[in-house]
Amino acid sequence: MVVELVCVGTEILLGNIVNTNAAYLSEKCANLGLSLYYQTVVGDNEERMTTAIATAIDRSDIVILCGGLGPTKDDMTKEITARVMGRELVEDPHTRERIQAFMDNYIKSQPEGKITANNWKQALIPQGASVLDNHNGTAPGLIIESGGKTAILLPGPPNELKPMFEEAVYPYLRKKQPEIIYSEMVKICGIGESKAETDISDLIAAQTNPTIATYAKTAEVHIRVTAKASSEKEAKQLIKPVVRELKLRFGKNIYTTDENKTLEEAVVELLRAQHLRLTTVESCTGGALSARIVNVPGASDVLKQGFVTYSNSAKKKFIMVKKSTLKTYGAVSSKCAKEMAKGGNFTTGSDVAVSVTGIAGPDGGTPEKPVGTVFIACCLKGETKVREFHFNGNRSKIREQSVVNALILLRDCILENFKK
Incomplete structure (x- = not known):
């Protein structure tokens, strides 16, 4: 069975909002075994919307439309879809009652608010359509079936679309698609x-x-x-x-093998499993590594402290990098990365420390150490490993690659410790 998406809204075309609805609906349709060949975004223009909706209905079995169900004049999805499918609009008493209750409740918390005439536009539905109650807004969803074709109309706001899809549309589509x-x-x-x-x-x-x-x-x-x-x-x-x-x-x-699990979550699980406390020591990543760790709920169980030692003086003062190391080898060196990790461990009394030092650019590179040169070290229970990298890309990309590879080195060291 072939399904097609039509997302309505000039604001999507202009880039004012990101079309997260399309990604969400595509994934759900794929999970249902539906074949999706086309996605269309069309602005709030009657002629172009008519063409887009008619084309979609002609070439697909099911068309899911999102957006354009509001009370204003530029909300035309329902009206145009009804016309394309040869349906008249009639008022639905059940939907009118729900809109009345919703607005009455809204006015209680916003005394200056009032129900305007255009709100009742949302109570009009194509004749014979199935109404999907909206528990998070005033615009109902609709399912229109005609001549072997189905149009499913959903509100645009994701916090209204997603619950409605889960509650009403997914079960409907599941019955239509055996695989x-x-x-x-x-x-x-x-x-x-x-x-x-x-x-x-x-x-x-x-x-x-x-x-x-x-x-x-x-x-x-x-x-x-x-x-x-x-x-x-x-x-x-x-x-x-x-x-x-x-x-x-x-x-x-x-x-x-959990699609929802991130690398940092996997690393935090390993740290927790071995009862290890972590210290991060960062230079070019500027705290991005510790931020990734802190993204994980319960990170406080494993993250003891984080240092951002961006300057040479900070490296010497807080984590005991030797002055001679900085003078002879430089801040971006294997020896400095090693001393940063060992110093982080010693200073905080943690079980494991990870350090990152490098040249993220766009300036600061030399022929010997070009932009993208990064050294990452991990000190676990007195044993230190250092890896040298030469990343490509802009400053942001180099810093991102540094963070991920620091997590990978940390994970490798923990796994080796597991074996011991």
């Missing part, structure tokens, strides 16, 4: 996309159902395994041997 698509994600760190794809080229060449797709992230590769089946249980059985094979091939480089 489902189920996916599992295998997340890998420390391996580039080209190598990861090469390592599984035979699996990709032989794929039918399930299918395998790789996605490049910063210093990570995510591999999605997707199966189509009549039930989630059957799809999981199809996926299971493929995921098992990926685990055999990538081993410890796989940090999770």
Whole structure:
């Protein structure tokens, strides 16, 4: 069954808002096993909206429209869709009652507010349409079926669209689509996309159902395994041997098979499992590493302290980097990174410390140490490892790559400690 998205709003075309609805709806449709070939964004223009909606209904079985259901004159989605599908608009008493109750409640907290005549525009629905109650706003959703075609109209605000889709639209679509698509994600760190794809080229060449797709992230590769089946249980059985094979091939480089888990969450779990307290010592990343750790709920269990030692004087004063090291080797050096990590451990009495020092640019590079040169060190229980990197990209990209690779080094050191 083919589904199509039409998102309405000039503000989307102008870039005033990000169209998160399309990403959300696309994922949900994919999970349902629906084939989605087109997404359209159209501004609040009657002629262009008519063309976009008529084209979508003509070539797809189901058209999901979001936005343009409000009370103002430029909210025309319902009116145009009804006209395209040959339906008259009639007032729905149930929806009028809900709008009245919603506005009465609103006026209680906003005494200066009042119900205006255009609010009742939202109580008009295409004749024969199914009404989807909006528990978070005044614009109801609608399902219009005609001649084997279906139009599903949803409000634009995500905090109204998402609950309505989950409560009413997903169950409706599930009944219409007997097959489902189920996916599992295998997340890998420390391996580039080209190598990861090469390592599984035979699996990709032989794929039918399930299918395998790789996605490049910063210093990570995510591999999605997707199966189509009549039930989630059957799809999981199809996926299971493929995921098992990926685990055999990538081993410890796989940090999770939970699509929602981040690298920093996986690292915090490892720290917690080994009862390790962490100190971060950062120069070029300016606190971005500790910020990633703090993003994880419960990070206070493992993060003891964070230093941003941007200047040489801070490195000497707070984490005991030797003056001779800075003079002889420089702040961006393996020796300095090592002393930063060891000093962070000693100063705070933590179990493990990670340090980052480098040249993020755009200035400061030399022929010997060009922009993108970064040294990352990890000191765990007296043993220190240092890795040298030469990153490409702008300042932001170099700092981002530094943070991710610091997390990867920290994870590797913890795993080695597990073995011991």
